[in-house]
Amino acid sequence: MNRTAGKLSLLLLLTPFVLWIVLLVLLPHVQMLRISFQVRESWDSLDWGVTQYSNFFAESYYWRTFIRTGVMSLLTTALTLVIGFPIAWYIAKLARGRARGLLFLACLIPFWASELVRTYGWMILLRESGLFSSWLQALGWVDGPVEFLYNDVAVIVGLVYNALLFMVVPLVTTLDGLDDNLVEAGYDLGGNHWHVLRDIVVPWAMPGIVSGCIVVFMLTLGSYLTPTLMGGKDSAWFTQQIFTQFITRFNWEQGAALGVLLLVLSSLLVWLGLRLTGQNLRKVLG
Amino acid sequence: MTAFTRFALAAGVVATVATGAVQAEELRLLTWGGYAPDAVVAQFEKETGIDVQVTLSNNEDMISKLRATGGAGFDLAQPSQDRIIGVQRQFNIYQPLDMSRIDTGLIQTSMLNATRESTSMNGGQYGVPAVWGTSGLIVAGPAANVVTDYTDLCADAVAGRVSYRLKRPTLIGFAFAMGEDPFAAYDNEGEYRAILEKVEAALIECKANVKTYWSGGDELLALLRTGEVTAAMAWDAGGWTLHAENPSINFVAPESGALGWIDTFALPRRAENVDAAYQWINFVNRPEIAAQITNQSGNFTAAVGADAFVRAELRDAYRVSFNQEALDNINWYPPVPPGLEALEGQVLDRIQAAN
Numbered sequence: 001m002n003r004t005a006g007k008l009s010l011l012l013l014l015t016p017f018v019l020w021i022v023l024l025v026l027l028p029h030v031q032m033l034r035i036s037f038q039v040r041e042s043w044d045s046l047d048w049g050v051t052q053y054s055n056f057f058a059e060s061y062y063w064r065t066f067i068r069t070g071v072m073s074l075l076t077t078a079l080t081l082v083i084g085f086p087i088a089w090y091i092a093k094l095a096r097g098r099a100r101g102l103l104f105l106a107c108l109i110p111f112w113a114s115e116l117v118r119t120y121g122w123m124i125l126l127r128e129s130g131l132f133s134s135w136l137q138a139l140g141w142v143d144g145p146v147e148f149l150y151n152d153v154a155v156i157v158g159l160v161y162n163a164l165l166f167m168v169v170p171l172v173t174t175l176d177g178l179d180d181n182l183v184e185a186g187y188d189l190g191g192n193h194w195h196v197l198r199d200i201v202v203p204w205a206m207p208g209i210v211s212g213c214i215v216v217f218m219l220t221l222g223s224y225l226t227p228t229l230m231g232g233k234d235s236a237w238f239t240q241q242i243f244t245q246f247i248t249r250f251n252w253e254q255g256a257a258l259g260v261l262l263l264v265l266s267s268l269l270v271w272l273g274l275r276l277t278g279q280n281l282r283k284v285l286g
Numbered sequence: 287m288t289a290f291t292r293f294a295l296a297a298g299v300v301a302t303v304a305t306g307a308v309q310a311e312e313l314r315l316l317t318w319g320g321y322a323p324d325a326v327v328a329q330f331e332k333e334t335g336i337d338v339q340v341t342l343s344n345n346e347d348m349i350s351k352l353r354a355t356g357g358a359g360f361d362l363a364q365p366s367q368d369r370i371i372g373v374q375r376q377f378n379i380y381q382p383l384d385m386s387r388i389d390t391g392l393i394q395t396s397m398l399n400a401t402r403e404s405t406s407m408n409g410g411q412y413g414v415p416a417v418w419g420t421s422g423l424i425v426a427g428p429a430a431n432v433v434t435d436y437t438d439l440c441a442d443a444v445a446g447r448v449s450y451r452l453k454r455p456t457l458i459g460f461a462f463a464m465g466e467d468p469f470a471a472y473d474n475e476g477e478y479r480a481i482l483e484k485v486e487a488a489l490i491e492c493k494a495n496v497k498t499y500w501s502g503g504d505e506l507l508a509l510l511r512t513g514e515v516t517a518a519m520a521w522d523a524g525g526w527t528l529h530a531e532n533p534s535i536n537f538v539a540p541e542s543g544a545l546g547w548i549d550t551f552a553l554p555r556r557a558e559n560v561d562a563a564y565q566w567i568n569f570v571n572r573p574e575i576a577a578q579i580t581n582q583s584g585n586f587t588a589a590v591g592a593d594a595f596v597r598a599e600l601r602d603a604y605r606v607s608f609n610q611e612a613l614d615n616i617n618w619y620p621p622v623p624p625g626l627e628a629l630e631g632q633v634l635d636r637i638q639a640a641n
Binding site for chain 1: 349350373376377453496498499514627628635636638640
């Protein structure tokens with residue numbers, strides 16, 4: 001009796017999670033996979049085939065955009081790590097008491113506004129008639145207005161800003177567990193900053209670094225607003241092509257195929273990253 | 287009173303209120319910004335007791351929404367007349383109109399006939415005209431002498447000060463300015479493809495001149511207001527809005543002709559309140575109501591006699607942009623054959639990805 005009750009309550013507790021996974025994650029993906037193999041001629045005639053997939057490889061702009069998106073996402077991830085690591089170190093090791101909470105809050109506050117608002121904030125700063133341009137002119141450093149927006153650098157700035165929190169949080173968590181004595185011992189044994197960082201801090205923080213990198217990479221790869229709004233005419237981004245196929249061209253079949261490809265290729269990249277750093281998913285997530 | 291009876295009573299009250307809400311008639315309208323001003327909606331609700339739910343949209347979004355549900359979720363939509371038949375053939379999302387229920391006397395005959403021709407299929411008519419306008423060029427100050435046609439957007443004098451949309455009107459506009467007639471080639475895929483190739487080359491060449499491709503009306507207005515952009519391909523109504531704020535900004539009809547569009551009323555296939563839809567169509571075609579829509583959206587309607595109630599400055603701005611010659615020169619969009627948009631989509635993607 002007691003055991004059945006236990007089973008029942010476990011089942012009830014699991015129900016929302018299972019429903020969520022099945023209804024909102026599994027089913028749509030299966031449906032997307034199905035649509036991606038359909039070839040449409042008219043609303044009442046359907047055919048099966050791999051036309052959409054061969055399109056991806058035949059039309060150079062699809063895979064070129066994908067490579068561009070992948071490379072820029074990797075660059076963004078690396079930059080986020082370089083910028084996020086000192087911040088995480090400071091919060092985990094140097095800040096004490098209230099300062100620690102406040103610093104954490106400072107990282108969190110931008111996320112109280114939506115991505116759209118944050119992106120528009122950057123646009124107000126960077127656009128030709130924006131703040132940076134007018135400050136530079138007021139200081140007399142430039143003669144005319146300067147356009148900072150609508151280029152790849154602007155896109156990466158926006159992406160790094162959006163991703164920073166997701167790098168800092170896992171890093172702080174792992175760095176928190178690092179025993180200060182280990183660092184001291186490193187210096188006592190004659191190591192300099194570089195040795196201590198390379199042989200003690202980074203190996204210890206590796207699970208945090210990898211999980212932060214995975215989250216940031218996937219987030220960047222899948223972002224839509226920032227590249228579209230800040231990239232302007234050179235904003236080609238893979239998610240944008242998926243959106244365009246679904247919404248602007250009503251070509252669900254092509255959009256679904258691109259979506260499946262994005263899922264497969266990004267999973268492959270993450271797997272490759274895990275292999276190269278010698279981590280596995282269980283260690284990183286645990 | 288036990289707790290249970292109290293609960294049952296409360297549930298009963300809630301249920302009654304809920305059914306009451308369902309019974310109140312509702313018109314779910316899928317339309318463009320400015321086509322259903324608050325004042326017009328309020329007056330309609332007062333006269334008929336029908337609750338109007340407005341969803342703002344654009345052509346592609348309307349088709350996507352209706353396609354997703356097989357034509358359900360809305361009682362009345364307002365797609366452009368050239369985007370009905372091809373879409374209907376592919377997705378079957380509309381139903382034919384019962385013309386006897388529409389007061390056609392309120393609608394300008396020429397536009398009514400043009401829309402009937404372009405939206406008829408298998409003996410049924412799928413659209414009646416509602417609002418019309420053009421796209422052409424908005425030019426500010428010094429650019430006015432340089433930019434008189436679409437291709438002038440690629441001139442060195444306006445380098446880095448140009449914006450247009452990466453959508454099909456831009457392809458069509460450039461094709462006309464390059465001396466082609468894309469509408470005549472609509473039914474000949476090979477010929478149309480050849481025209482698109484020429485346009486693609488020109489637009490990739492022109493990319494260096496472009497500040498950014500605009501995607502929303504507000505974005506474009508902001509670019510022109512700040513002077514970051516001095517020449518753009520855009521809708522007439524946006525140009526007139528800016529002209530009212532700053533007289534040095536004008537909407538001009540390009541030499542190769544402005545592109546004319548007509549937005550219609552069309553019935554989604556699985557509309558639930560068809561009666562309310564017909565009531566709304568007849569309501570907004572009254573001259574004084576139609577004029578309110580013009581005053582709000584900046585675009586003129588197909589209703590007879592509405593001009594008399596339209597704001598004077600809007601009428602003046604219209605006359606500055608269109609003399610008789612420019613009016614006769616308008617290229618009206620014919621219905622888009624199925625399959626053409628996939629072709630255009632590839633061209634647009636290639637331009638977007640080009641460096």
